[in-house]
Amino acid sequence: MLRKQALLLVNIGQLLTLHSVSGKVGPRRGRELREVGIIHDGAVLCVGGKIVSVGTTRAALRDPWLNKSRRRFLEIDCRGKVVLPGFVDSHTHPVFVHPRLVDFEKRIEGASYEQIASAGGGIRSSLEAVRAASSSELTEKVSDFLRQTASYGTTTVEAKSGYGLTRDSEIKSLKAILQTAIAWPGTVVPTFLGAHVVPKEFEGRSQKYVESVCKDMVPVVARRKLARFVDVFCDKGAFNGREMEQVFEAAAAHHLEVRAHVCQLSPTPLAPFLRFHPASFDHMDHVSDADISTLAAHDTVATLVPGANYFLGLATYPPARKLIDAGVPVALATDFNPGTSPTISMPMAMSLACTHMKMLPTEAISAATINGAWALRLADRKGSIEPGKDADLAIFDVRDFREVPYWFGANRCYRTILNGTILPEI
Ligand SMILES: [Zn+2]
Incomplete structure (x- = not known):
């Protein structure tokens, strides 16, 4: 049975949030396509199938509430990995x-x-x-x-x-x-x-x-x-x-x-x-x-x-x-x-x-x-790693995001999180 549990991803080598830099609403165009919002040593907390917070691991672990509730989360160490929106x-x-x-x-x-x-x-x-x-x-x-x-x-x-x-x-x-x-x-x-x-x-x-x-x-x-x-x-x-x-x-x-x-x-x-x-x-x-x-x-x-x-x-x-x-x-x-x-x-x-x-x-x-x-007219819920959006993430076993298209024909995806459910299960 697949479980939608609270997930805490920490130590993410490169976290690509894809959050909008310009704050403009609408599909990305021109130079905006190059803005992938990288956070080094990132962390993401997902609860109830939604993304709750996004930032650095240091900031996440300094949060008193998060630290207190930490044992309730499934913690995934993403050291040396890249996390992208699904x-x-x-x-x-x-x-x-x-x-x-x-x-x-x-x-x-x-x-x-x-x-x-x-x-x-x-x-x-x-x-x-x-x-x-x-x-x-x-x-x-x-x-x-x-x-x-x-x-x-x-x-x-x-x-x-x-x-x-x-x-x-x-x-x-x-x-x-x-x-x-x-x-x-x-x-x-x-x-x-x-x-x-x-x-x-x-x-x-x-x-x-x-x-x-x-x-x-x-x-x-x-x-x-x-x-x-x-x-x-x-x-x-x-x-x-x-x-x-x-x-x-x-x-x-x-x-x-x-x-x-x-x-x-x-x-x-x-x-x-x-x-x-x-x-x-x-x-x-x-x-x-x-x-x-x-x-x-x-x-x-x-x-x-x-x-x-x-x-x-x-x-x-x-x-x-x-x-x-x-x-x-x-x-x-x-x-x-x-x-x-x-x-x-x-x-x-x-x-x-x-x-x-x-x-x-x-x-x-x-x-x-x-x-x-x-x-697909789903950008209010999908496509970027931002608080409030659906917990859809892909974890790749690579150090640099450019390796995702680089290793063609190979599957470097380590885990996928779909609306808060992690596959394969941990
Ligand atoms: Zn077709």
Whole structure:
């Protein structure tokens, strides 16, 4: 049985609080991404799943109340370690049954994303198994994913449906997410992605499918409170701008918030969609300069998922430098999915951000924590180590925070604290 006990972390070599230096409210932009709020020899006290105090070990141990109550806390000696806010993975697709190994081989042999899709692979090839799967089979898959992701330091996860694409299988997928979330000590944000691709039975009739998403699915998702967000994959081979607008309108009519996959394979003008106040635009490989300037004045986060570029073997990556330098708030996520980004590792996403998108380790950490929280509209509770926020922390067995993205492919996470529950247990 997992226990949410009072925790006192002491002697932390480097404690990265990510607290806001400027005091400004809103996602971090430009130079703010480099401010990670380091405390040397830090201490954090967590009680009842919340962070109660943050400071140096010396100051903490001088506190008479804390000293008197010290034996009631589980004390964790973090000497020679780094503590960060738990990662917020704001873009994942965990409800699938099989890895896509045929696609993997075909791609190695030279097939493109579009060629794989037209040969019956890609997103559509995951549909059959999800439609046939029992609820418990899907629940088991999602819970495996959550268990593993926590071991890499992730404490909050956005999880999308989108491999069923019928009313019933989408409901089944979202229920699997919600069911699993209850048993996991971390935080899960469900997203309805009925507009992922046009399923085979609607081939050549994408408008009919969009109508079904808007009229048959979105209202049920809203009524049964199965998701917080509605997502759309707007790109060639998926849905166009007009169709995205229709889905966003349906979401708004049912008081659901929106986010979207955009500009992964081809450019889409984004400014017209800002009237829906999307929480996030994800991928952004082909975002235009005009949209970059526009987005700099908005709170919609650009969520970059370099795992997909890496796994597809692409030579180019999303223009992180351009976005950051222009003042667009940027987040990082894994895009965990069976076709294009089968990784649960936020440190790996950060490593790719550093090596292929020229983000500094400080920028990558801000993008993987506080800006991920903004991308999910949870920044009041998540993304930084500050009194009052949820006790979500990741302890890394490294001396310098820059080692987190540096040791790529390795897992240096020592313990993860999710809403005050420590894993693995001590
Ligand atoms: Zn995705």
